Amino acid sequence: MRNYVLPDNAYVSRLSPAIRYRLILESECAAAPLRRYAASTVEKFTQEIYWRRYWKNWLSLRPQVWTAYLDKLAFIRNEIQYETCRNRAAACEAGEGSIAIMNHFARELVQTGYLHNHARMWFAGWWIHIERLPWQLGADFFFRHLLDGDPASNTLSWRWVAGLQTPGKTYLPRRSNLEKYLPAEVLQKYDKGLCLLENPHPLILPAENVAVITRLSLPLAPPVSEFKLGIWIHEEDLFIEESPLAALKPCAILASGDAATWTRFRYPNTKTDWLRSALTDTAKRAGSAFGIEAQFHIESNLINVLLKWAADHHLQQIAAMRPEIGPLHDQIENLQIMLKKSGIDLVLLDRAEDLAQRPLATGGFFGYWEKVQKTLTS
Numbered sequence: 001m002r003n004y005v006l007p008d009n010a011y012v013s014r015l016s017p018a019i020r021y022r023l024i025l026e027s028e029c030a031a032a033p034l035r036r037y038a039a040s041t042v043e044k045f046t047q048e049i050y051w052r053r054y055w056k057n058w059l060s061l062r063p064q065v066w067t068a069y070l071d072k073l074a075f076i077r078n079e080i081q082y083e084t085c086r087n088r089a090a091a092c093e094a095g096e097g098s099i100a101i102m103n104h105f106a107r108e109l110v111q112t113g114y115l116h117n118h119a120r121m122w123f124a125g126w127w128i129h130i131e132r133l134p135w136q137l138g139a140d141f142f143f144r145h146l147l148d149g150d151p152a153s154n155t156l157s158w159r160w161v162a163g164l165q166t167p168g169k170t171y172l173p174r175r176s177n178l179e180k181y182l183p184a185e186v187l188q189k190y191d192k193g194l195c196l197l198e199n200p201h202p203l204i205l206p207a208e209n210v211a212v213i214t215r216l217s218l219p220l221a222p223p224v225s226e227f228k229l230g231i232w233i234h235e236e237d238l239f240i241e242e243s244p245l246a247a248l249k250p251c252a253i254l255a256s257g258d259a260a261t262w263t264r265f266r267y268p269n270t271k272t273d274w275l276r277s278a279l280t281d282t283a284k285r286a287g288s289a290f291g292i293e294a295q296f297h298i299e300s301n302l303i304n305v306l307l308k309w310a311a312d313h314h315l316q317q318i319a320a321m322r323p324e325i326g327p328l329h330d331q332i333e334n335l336q337i338m339l340k341k342s343g344i345d346l347v348l349l350d351r352a353e354d355l356a357q358r359p360l361a362t363g364g365f366f367g368y369w370e371k372v373q374k375t376l377t378s
């Protein structure tokens with residue numbers, strides 16, 4: 001029933017924001033149903049969970065795909081030739097596009113921060129192949145409003161719908177498919193423009209070079225000194241009790257929100273409130289796990305926050321979880337350089353299961369899934 005888009009979304013878990021920010025880990029989500037069901041019974045659900053990790057790992061091996069997306073987005077935002085596109089995209093975001101059901105999804109996304117997977121597919125397919133708008137603007141709209149907005153799952157899913165991720169394969173929304181998976185009364189209410197989905201033609205984007213794998217191995221983290229060590233908790237990983245950080249003995253803990261990213265990507269209040277409360281919760285948990293009160297900051301200048309905190313506690317090293325490819329990761333090199341200038345090492349750690357799975361996303365999902373299963377514990 002997972003593909004049915006019902007008003008109460010009864011057949012999906014809605015766990016994605018918690019998994020995206022690592023309040024819970026994929027391994028926990030995979031393990032929980034196995035207490036009640038055979039692995040074969042819940043395999044589809046387990047696979048969905050690992051789709052997310054697959055996308056993350058795929059992107060971490062090809063970070064240039066993320067950078068190219070951001071560059072093109074900036075270009076579209078600034079160039080005069082895209083002005084009409086930008087205006088039409090803004091109308092679609094406001095629920096004033098050509099198809100009433102898509103307008104309904106746009107409003108649902110803005111109001112709730114969530115859309116069912118099938119609705120995401122239909123909406124992205126409509127945006128790209130019917131409205132013929134740049135996929136980057138649609139991906140930005142989703143990334144801004146989705147509580148689970150994820151640099152990998154979002155960017156690569158939009159590329160998949162556009163036919164760039166699996167070359168030659170586009171995703172087209174079809175009226176018959178909406179009629180099958182949406183309740184009749186919903187479609188009756190939002191039937192304007194449905195005829196546009198009767199015989200849709202794909203937009204064929206110019207083929208891209210296959211994204212080359214640029215980074216198969218990560219530099220080994222230097223040993224962590226326990227003398228004057230601080231732990232930095234950031235929003236990309238909120239389960240530090242279940243991470244290599246848990247074994248350390250810090251003299252200070254900082255939990256910080258990356259407010260520069262929130263502003264840059266224009267996160268709405270619903271999303272920043274959610275992040276704020278997830279970070280507050282994490283800071284509290286960290287306080288009790290390490291027996292030290294965690295400082296909590298949400299400021300746009302991350303480097304100033306880190307430098308001041310490090311100076312206040314005379315830190316020599318800061319340990320943090322390695323952020324995956326995305327806006328925070330983009331700032332890491334600069335943060336490391338700036339901290340080093342003040343004599344402070346920023347050491348990034350990885351979970352063993354992430355390290356084991358990261359190099360496996362060289363090809364398609366199902367080959368990855370075969371290999372991942374061998375890395376999972378019972």
Ligand SMILES: Cc1cc2nc3c(=O)[nH]c(=O)nc-3n(C[C@H](O)[C@H](O)[C@H](O)COP(=O)(O)OP(=O)(O)OC[C@H]3O[C@@H](n4cnc5c(N)ncnc54)[C@H](O)[C@@H]3O)c2cc1C
Pocket residue numbers: 002011012013014015016017019020048049050051052053055115116117118120121124142143146148149150151153154155157158161
């Ligand atoms: C255009 C488009 C954009 C998307 N953007 C995002 C995004 O920014 N962030 C995001 O987390 N997911 C994204 N997805 C994937 C998927 O739609 C969501 O993960 C899912 O709808 C989340 O709802 P749920 O937790 O109820 O999922 P469930 O169906 O209950 O699935 C359980 C978990 O599996 C994972 N999952 C399920 N489907 C997918 C998928 N197709 N790809 C990756 N992981 C999946 C999620 O972690 C999810 O929480 C996108 C899909 C499309 C088509």
